[in-house]
Each structure stands twice: as C-alpha cells, then as structure tokens.
Amino acid sequence: MTQTRRSIHLAERPKGKPTDANFRLEEHPLADPGDGEVAIRVIWLSLDPYMRGRMDAGPSYADPVPVDGVMTGQTVGEVIASNADGFAAGDIVTGATGWVSHAVMDAKELRKLDPSLAPVQSALGVLGMPGMTAWTGLTDIMEQREGETIAISAATGAVGSVAGQIAKARGCRVIGIAGGPEKCAFATDTLGFDACIDHHAMTDGKAMAEALAKAAPDGIDGYFENVGGKTLAGIIPNMAEGGRIAVCGMVAWYSGDNLSEGLPLPVLWRTILTRRLRVRGFIVMDHYDRFDAFVSDVAPLVRSGKLHYREDVTDGLENAPAAFMDMLTGGNFGKALVRVGPDA
C-alpha cells in the first residue's frame, strides 16, 4: 500500500502579511525509506514566528524556503517503517520534517522521545526549541541576575511564558506585555508575573512608555524582545542604566507594517549610549551546545508542575496556514500546535 504524503508549500512570497494565496497543499506518494532512513507519520507540527522570516527571500540567519518548497518546521511523529539501526516502528521522534503529514528522514536528523516523561508535544514547546530559546535568552544573552526587573513581550507565548517563569523562579520582578485582558490575567494569575500590560489598550509607544514607567518605576534591567513595534518604543525610555536587551524576535515587524512606532533611530541610539545599554541578537540554534544545561535546569520545573504551559491546538494539516497567520497577529493563546494525526 502506498502512503499518501500531504505537504504545505510556499506558493509565492508574501508581500507584507501572509495570505491564503501564499500557501498550497499538495499530495504525493510517500517514498520508501532508504538505507539509514525512517518513514514517519506526523502527529504534531509546531508553528513558530521565525517561519515568517523564512518566507522572505532576503538574507536571514537561515536559508529562505524556496518558492514551491515545503514550509520548514519541527514536528513530533511516530515511526511507521525503519531502515535505520536503533529505530523501530512505534518509536516517537522529533525532527525538522516541515509542514507534512508524512516524511522520510535520515535517522541522524531525528531525536527519539520518551513518552513516559512528558506529553510528547512538549518537545516542540517548553522542553524544545521555544523553551531553549527562553532559557538561552535569559541566561546567556541577557545575563539576568537575581532581583532584577525583567520585561517580556509576547509574555504568554511559547517563549515569553517560559522566560518569565524562569525569571520568577530566579527571584526577579517580571513585567509581561501581552495582547488582551484574558492573556494578561493568565500572565499574572497563572504564570505568576508581577504585572502585565495589555498592548491592545495602548494607542502608541508613548502610552506604552507611561504604563511601563508605572509598572517599573526603577527602570527595566532586562528586556526579552519578541515583538518590536510600539512595545519597543515604550521599553526604550524605561531601560535602566546598564540594562540589557536580548533580541529574540520582532513579530510586530515580520509582516512589514508598524514601521513608524514613535521610536526615532537617534533616540534609540542616544539611549544606548547614555544608559550604557547592551543589545544583543541571538538565534537559539547557535547555542545547542547548552541544550543539556537547559534541560537539567528546566525539566525539574516542568515535572514538579511549577512551570505552567498552555497549548493552542488547531486540528488538521490543511488548517496550518490559517493558524500560522492567526499566530502572527497574536490570535493564538499559548504554544501554537497543529494536530496532524492521532496520538500513538
């Protein structure tokens, strides 16, 4: 029996915000696994903001998805046929298969998961790339120290929610920025953040700056940047002397809008100088040599139930583009996942 492989392709590059026309669903027969390869049926697909950058042709930290190519992405799946030592049908694995229902992969590009330790999809979230991003940004890039005031944008997202909870566990005062009263209530009531600012209620960078000045009267020592836009415009005048900004993403700008949010470049540059700020961009894949340190630090918080995480699940691979576009405008609430197939 030949298995059908469904896959979502980049039909054309977006101009600004992605639309349905940028994506195309295809169906092809699944190849047989060659030597050292395994065939997988995908159970979970992770949707992440970085994917927006890959849709553009411009230079970035990774090659763009070619037009007509399969959208890149990390998944968790079940091995259905193996031609590789150490892998057998029924194994649960994670790897960069892309937005597909099935894949044939080199076994060396897969990592086996132990389903008894945690729900397998946590390998795409709190114990996977987003969690590692949060931990690296705080620990190695921001060099966050006990007792500091830390601001985190996209505070209830897959990265921000973990970053804020780690900072709380380390004795920091944490101020979240999130979209809407429901997310803000979750940030303070469930995640335990000290304050949360609803950016939907802020008309511009000036209003954001005033709200942040109230929430952090002594200034912000560290800012975990996920969004850019008017949030950044509000953060900059509130940075404390010697403050650090870990630049992890800029979802507000990925789609080309919000180019004038009230932060003139000379104001940013002058503030970096006069307050001796440190701004550093990072890409988590540069730091995977620290993966074990991350897991040993964060897994105990997950197992003990101290680290809360929330998933925003969409059913069906065909609905991945809509869920992705929704996520880019903050429509998700928690780690964005697509359930591609039934649990093992």
Add this chain to the structure above:
Amino acid sequence: MTQTRRSIHLAERPKGKPTDANFRLEEHPLADPGDGEVAIRVIWLSLDPYMRGRMDAGPSYADPVPVDGVMTGQTVGEVIASNADGFAAGDIVTGATGWVSHAVMDAKELRKLDPSLAPVQSALGVLGMPGMTAWTGLTDIMEQREGETIAISAATGAVGSVAGQIAKARGCRVIGIAGGPEKCAFATDTLGFDACIDHHAMTDGKAMAEALAKAAPDGIDGYFENVGGKTLAGIIPNMAEGGRIAVCGMVAWYSGDNLSEGLPLPVLWRTILTRRLRVRGFIVMDHYDRFDAFVSDVAPLVRSGKLHYREDVTDGLENAPAAFMDMLTGGNFGKALVRVGPDA
C-alpha cells in the same frame, strides 16, 4: 594684584546646531585659594563632542550645564598660587576647570603632570580622556580580536585616530571613515589605516554601504561608532555575523539634524537579530579603574613615535565657541585644543 578670570558661559540652550548666541564671555576677579585649594592659569582647553550633549537639558549620563553656568571642560594649566600640600606654583596640572582662563580648584580634583614625559597637552588627547576612550572602546566594549576587520568613524579625530592605530598595532584590518580627501589621505598615509572612505563624497547611506562593501568584502567585525547618521546607515548592512558595535558618540546627530538617513529602525533591529550583533554603549568615566592598564598599553606606542597624533589648535579663549561649533561639523583636523595662555 587681583587676577581677572575670563569664562565662557552657556547663555541659552541651543535649538539644533549651536550658534554664537548660545555662548557668553564674562570677566570676574579670581578668588583666592582656600584651604586645600590652588589657583591655576589655564594653558590648554580641550574641546570634545560630548560637550554638545551637556548643553541640552535632557537626561544624559552627566548633569547638563545650567543656563548661565560655565561650560564644562578639561584643561591643562600652571599653578600660580597654592594653599594645598603637595602643590606649588609652577606645577603643571590637569583638571575639569571648564572653559576659563583661570580657576581656583580643590587640589584633590587635579592631577599633576610630568612635562618631561610628553607635551603637556597630550594629557587632553592621546594620553587623556580621548585616548582612554579609544582604548576602552576597542578593548573592553568591542572586544576586538587579532585579524578582525574594524571600521572607525571620525577616523582622524582625537578618539578615532587612536582607536585605529591601536587596532592596527594589534593586527587588525582598519577602515576609516572621515570627511574629505585630506583627512582620508592622512588616515591611510600617516595613521596607516588600510582604507578610508570620504563621507563627503557619499550622498547617502546607500552610497556609504556600497563603498564599505568594497572596502570590507568579508564584512565588518567591529565598528567604533562616533557619528551616527548616514555612516551608521552604511555600516549596518555590512556588519559580519557576530559583529560588535561600540557606541561612543553620535556627532552627526548631536545637533538634531540628519534624523532620516536611510536606516529604518526595523532594518537595524532585524540585522541585530539575524547577524547576532552586539551593540553596547559606553561612557569612559565608568571605566577609569582601567586607566593604568590603558597608560601601560598606549604610552609605549606614544613614546616610540609609533602612535601619531595631530592637534588642531585655536588661539584665545574667546575663540573657543567658534572652534567648538566648527568641530561639531568636522571642521577640525586632529584633536581640538584651545591655547588659552602661553606655555609654562
């Protein structure tokens, strides 16, 4: 005999570029030195770009000069009367007297100079604050490493010329940016830089980017930022992965013009992310615990004649405002000094 003290005051705060109307010369009798104080006649006044920032009321890293207050500045002078242990008439000292012909100072705020070691005005330049700024920016902020490509703006100025020569001495490839063919020839022929770009010949940030791409085809590992403006707009797209920017000043922006130089904030922010850049502002006064390390590193280069420096001397305290305004638009060529009185 009562000595007359001439002093230059901030008559009103500038709006944009400073004008003559912002300055006022006053004459008053010089007070007698009290207990622990000395009276000084000033020989050399240093003019530095940071002084422009002190003329504004806005928050900066130091208190602004109050309206009607004496302009702040560092000088070298001769003690003419001493009421302090360890200081005698004829001693040569340096201190922050401001823009004055004479001053009465607490001896604890002065540092004695040995005129046999180097021309005394070098304490205001290559072996003083500008030299220390250059050394700190390269060594501790940019963390420049051997063999890297380093770009330096205001490359023939008091800071840039020293930074570039130290980088050359450390085995780096150095690209200067300076205003006009005469300065560029000095940068390559006398200072020994590998290339110099004349920013007067660059119409905008795009032209600057193209010129830098030719001069640094493998990208810029470290940028010593003194100017902002179109130079910065040209630098950013040429930064190499993992590059560092030491933000020391922004003379092109100090006077409120050049606000739109073709570098949209999202482009800067995205480049910081995708190329994993580190941007760090610094103020040399935070780093004076490293003064001895600086002197032991740089003084041998000065004594051996390997480190060239150039002075741009204006005669007469009354001409300090014009010389200062000229410096802000790059009219000086070398360390800007005012000869306030005759040599000792």
